[in-house]
Amino acid sequence: MVVYRRPARPRFILLLLVLTAATIITLDYRGDTSGLVHRAKVDARDLFAPVQSASDRVLRPVGNFFEGAVHYGDLRSENARLREENSQLRGEALQNADAARENRSLHDQLGIGFAGDIPRVYARVVGASLSNFEVTVQIDRGRDGGVDRGMAVVSGAGLVGKVVEAARTRSTVLLLTDPTFNVGVRLAATGDVGVAAGTGSPSRLRVDLVDPGTQVNAGDVVVTSGLQQSAFPPGIPVGQVVSARLRPGALQQDVELSPLVDLRRLEFLTVLQWAPHP
Amino acid sequence: MGTPPLTDVTRLRIAAVLVVVLVLQTSLLVRLRVHDVHPEALLVLALGAGLVAGPERGAVVGFFAGLVADLFLETPFGLSALTYCLVAFAMGSISSSVMRSTWWMSPLTVLAGSALGVSLFVLVGLLFGQAQLTHDHPAAVVAVVSLTNAALALPLMPLVRWALARPGPEHGYTKTPR
Numbered sequence: 001m002v003v004y005r006r007p008a009r010p011r012f013i014l015l016l017l018v019l020t021a022a023t024i025i026t027l028d029y030r031g032d033t034s035g036l037v038h039r040a041k042v043d044a045r046d047l048f049a050p051v052q053s054a055s056d057r058v059l060r061p062v063g064n065f066f067e068g069a070v071h072y073g074d075l076r077s078e079n080a081r082l083r084e085e086n087s088q089l090r091g092e093a094l095q096n097a098d099a100a101r102e103n104r105s106l107h108d109q110l111g112i113g114f115a116g117d118i119p120r121v122y123a124r125v126v127g128a129s130l131s132n133f134e135v136t137v138q139i140d141r142g143r144d145g146g147v148d149r150g151m152a153v154v155s156g157a158g159l160v161g162k163v164v165e166a167a168r169t170r171s172t173v174l175l176l177t178d179p180t181f182n183v184g185v186r187l188a189a190t191g192d193v194g195v196a197a198g199t200g201s202p203s204r205l206r207v208d209l210v211d212p213g214t215q216v217n218a219g220d221v222v223v224t225s226g227l228q229q230s231a232f233p234p235g236i237p238v239g240q241v242v243s244a245r246l247r248p249g250a251l252q253q254d255v256e257l258s259p260l261v262d263l264r265r266l267e268f269l270t271v272l273q274w275a276p277h278p
Numbered sequence: 279m280g281t282p283p284l285t286d287v288t289r290l291r292i293a294a295v296l297v298v299v300l301v302l303q304t305s306l307l308v309r310l311r312v313h314d315v316h317p318e319a320l321l322v323l324a325l326g327a328g329l330v331a332g333p334e335r336g337a338v339v340g341f342f343a344g345l346v347a348d349l350f351l352e353t354p355f356g357l358s359a360l361t362y363c364l365v366a367f368a369m370g371s372i373s374s375s376v377m378r379s380t381w382w383m384s385p386l387t388v389l390a391g392s393a394l395g396v397s398l399f400v401l402v403g404l405l406f407g408q409a410q411l412t413h414d415h416p417a418a419v420v421a422v423v424s425l426t427n428a429a430l431a432l433p434l435m436p437l438v439r440w441a442l443a444r445p446g447p448e449h450g451y452t453k454t455p456r
Contacts, residue, residue, distance in 0.1 A: 010334035017341045017363045024356030037355045044349040055305040063309045128308040130350045132419045179410035200413040
């Protein structure tokens, strides 16, 4: 009679690997290896950057083909929606020109010049996160181009996120919809402040700490508050209020925002070389 | 008798496949999103290694595939390495006890292994304070990654087989007379 016996070696190897991984995670979590791990990540990203650029050039048409195939239905409906919007916008153009002039004037008076004279670095989005649990993008500028950790990233429409890792030639930008992202905000209409946080959804932000007495309407624009020690300069448009409700007995309103920037279609971004005032 | 040691050629092949899969993931697969979720080819590589070469070698390949993934993530370093080596070992152990191999076994096992891998990633991440992993749509991530990884297993498995020569049907166990 023969019996099957599971040898001890594979289990020993597994135990060794699990203990190694658990030790690395614990040390990284406690910050004991922050320098070492940070160095390894930065070096790996620098080393991989040319390979990624080359492969991106080769594989981009293939990616576009599959992307188009996966999102064919979305593209058709979006095309129809854009046609309708276009015809409406033509009609509103004259009206908008007047509103824009008034808006510029108000901005000048309130001192909300978006980005103002802050030095900036222009970058192109060259990749997305490897993880399904992180909302980040890679840009083609790093420390050599003047980009550093913590810098705010914007596009023409408003806030996009902040730099969380800067290698020599590449940087990682945490988008404002990531669940770990927080930014101090101010309601442009009333001046009340709160904290906007990502939810993981590409089209939704949550605003905390909005006073129950504050008048919040759908469509209100929310901008960065830039209060002392804020990581972002003041006055950058963040989003538009989608809904606001006050539950009975709640100490704050439940406010939801829609980001002003279409985070699914990022191509060119601007990094603001701005540091908070001490 | 355990798994025979890896030759230098095999090590080189594994490294080459790891780089190819990483390039495919960063340049192509991250753009193929279904409900904002993309396949995870490095997890397929880890699971494939377990299927092809058994639990021990699968765990080792899974560990290094996870470490490579961790280099490009903002989650704690080693989190992917831990989960990938565990699921690769589990898949390797299961495949060792299944004698009959058919073409659909690999996608099916990768589907189950991916669901286990992503769930384990979230659970272990929670233990290390990564509360953001449960935000929004973890169930959708598990479902989409499992299905897309199963489809990805069809083209990737030949690559994994090329890198890791299968040592034999009894690779995870030894037969001892009593």
